[in-house]
Amino acid sequence: MSDTSSQTSQKPYKLDEQVGYILRLASQRHSSIFQSHTLSKLTPTQYSALIRIAEIGHCSQNHLGRLTSMDVATIKGVVDRLHKRDLVTLKPDPNDRRRTLITLSELAKKQLDDLYKVGHTITEKTLAPLSASEQQQLLKLLAKIT
């Protein structure tokens, strides 16, 4: 029962074995791979938002936030920046004066195929250290703790 640390429990606490810590490291590596492909200088978050709009056609700002798991403050910043780059168009919802309808701009539509292609590449590179079955496993397990 000798223990050099101040811990008294059975399992020693090792930072490098904690999910939270490893998740951060994995996210960092993915982010780094993403940035190295400079998708018109899009960030992973902006990319997610664009893809979601492409999927559903149009939606309100808060709704887009829910579809991409971003809170209202975060999605606002993302939409603002996408708008500033002319990647989305904004117009008031005629049926609800609180809402703003967000759609892909023509510029964004032209880039869609490229976005999807590079998106695939980024995912492949991120998962490259794993075998095909390991990749499936990882996605399955990650989805479970979401």
Add this chain to the structure above:
Amino acid sequence: MSDTSSQTSQKPYKLDEQVGYILRLASQRHSSIFQSHTLSKLTPTQYSALIRIAEIGHCSQNHLGRLTSMDVATIKGVVDRLHKRDLVTLKPDPNDRRRTLITLSELAKKQLDDLYKVGHTITEKTLAPLSASEQQQLLKLLAKIT
């Protein structure tokens, strides 16, 4: 070969199946669980830094950054905030006038056992949806893409 989207590749691109996106969701959930345990209002990042200092006794700011995978700008902010809360002590390195030696404060040392305990709890809750073997698998796979 009918495809309603503008994608032409074999594999359709689904945002919800991309590692990057799922990693973000998993990190968000972990972060949320972490915050709900308000470790003296520590953030996951501040927690990591504290634990690392506890592991090695003392170190410079940049070195701590490398040990916790934070770049120089990030670790500076983290150390500043830890110092502001009296969780670390800072003193100039007598052997290198560029460096500042960082050590745990007495206040932090007193809280160490609690930090470890809650750290375990947070990890357990985050991994709760998985079986014991799945937990091992996930950590193994995540470590591989780090």
Add this chain to the structure above:
DNA sequence: GCTTTAATGTTCGTATACTAACAATTTAAA
């Protein structure tokens, strides 16, 4: 020794990410 290179820490700028508070609008309930 002297110059080049490297390392440490700082600051600025930008982008998530979340809390909390707020006004305007819509919906639901009384």
Add this chain to the structure above:
DNA sequence: TTTAAATTGTTAGTATACGAACATTAAAGC
């Protein structure tokens, strides 16, 4: 119908996270 509750979007504040540039100091190369 009129009040209460919920939704939408905005703003302010704080905390990562990273790139880039900078001055100070230390280490290497000659």
